[in-house]
Amino acid sequence: MFKRERLLEIIFLGTGTSHGVPPLDCVINDYALCPKDVCRKSLNDPRHRRTRTSILVKKNGKTLLADVSSDFREQALRHGIKEIDAVIISHGHIDHFGGLPDIRSYTWRKPLTVYASSETLANVRCVFSYMFDSGVECGGGIPHLRMKELKDTSEIAGFTVKPIPVTHGKLKGCLGFRIDDTAYVPDVKHIDPENEKLLEGLDCLVLNCLRENPGHSTHLFLSESVSLARRLAPKRCYFIHMNHEIDYIADGKELDSWMEFSYDGLIIKV
Ligand SMILES: [Zn+2]
Ligand SMILES: [Zn+2]
Ligand SMILES: [Zn+2]
Numbered sequence: 001m002f003k004r005e006r007l008l009e010i011i012f013l014g015t016g017t018s019h020g021v022p023p024l025d026c027v028i029n030d031y032a033l034c035p036k037d038v039c040r041k042s043l044n045d046p047r048h049r050r051t052r053t054s055i056l057v058k059k060n061g062k063t064l065l066a067d068v069s070s071d072f073r074e075q076a077l078r079h080g081i082k083e084i085d086a087v088i089i090s091h092g093h094i095d096h097f098g099g100l101p102d103i104r105s106y107t108w109r110k111p112l113t114v115y116a117s118s119e120t121l122a123n124v125r126c127v128f129s130y131m132f133d134s135g136v137e138c139g140g141g142i143p144h145l146r147m148k149e150l151k152d153t154s155e156i157a158g159f160t161v162k163p164i165p166v167t168h169g170k171l172k173g174c175l176g177f178r179i180d181d182t183a184y185v186p187d188v189k190h191i192d193p194e195n196e197k198l199l200e201g202l203d204c205l206v207l208n209c210l211r212e213n214p215g216h217s218t219h220l221f222l223s224e225s226v227s228l229a230r231r232l233a234p235k236r237c238y239f240i241h242m243n244h245e246i247d248y249i250a251d252g253k254e255l256d257s258w259m260e261f262s263y264d265g266l267i268i269k270v
Pocket of ligand 1: 241
């Protein structure tokens with residue numbers, strides 16, 4: 001008899017901030033300004049190299065893609081992604097949906113539904129208007145995408161997905177997602193107390209940690225990310241969306257035992 005799987009498999013497709021690591025500035029300046037030499041180390045250790053943030057969640061043969069990063073094509077090739085059953089997009093910054101044109105290949109056999117806030121859907125339609133307008137010539141054809149607002153907890157491809165409103169600068173409609181008992185919160189500065197409650201009792205928290213130094217207005221930095229994680233007290237926590245100020249080996253030694261910096265290609269079961 002077929003045994004239904006309770007555990008989620010999470011593939012960290014990308015773990016970097018919007019510039020990726022190395023940022024092109026470090027390449028242009030021969031790594032002279034790189035704060036911890038992480039970018040030079042990335043030449044020999046691919047775990048220091050970060051593509052733009054996205055995770056793939058799998059359970060019972062179903063696959064949910066959280067964000068379609070600007071590096072989606074490379075990530076899909078690296079992991080041999082053959083099927084995607086649904087897509088959720090956290091917010092309307094291009095590093096989180098810039099790979100959408102390459103998702104078209106996954107829409108020919110059956111339509112693919114993309115879930116996001118109404119504000120994010122409007123942003124996506126604005127940036128990639130040609131993908132939704134049959135009156136415009138779209139190289140390769142109009143993808144079979146269904147764009148659907150995610151307002152409340154929904155069953156999506158066999159996962160229970162709860163949208164978590166978060167504050168990320170002045171951009172409207174930014175969300176984190178609770179996917180069964182794992183949460184994906186890629187870009188965030190603040191979560192209102194009533195929404196923090198939606199993140200209690202997690203098996204796994206995947207959380208924004210931009211950099212070590214304080215002073216960023218739209219992203220949590222290291223000490224803020226650690227404080228929020230401790231407050232939410234999941235069983236495990238993986239940090240994502242990091243820039244080159246985070247050395248996952250050296251800085252990782254300072255974290256609590258149940259916390260880790262993720263890296264591209266990391267696969268876990270929770
Ligand atoms: Zn981002
Ligand atoms: Zn650097
Ligand atoms: Zn963002």
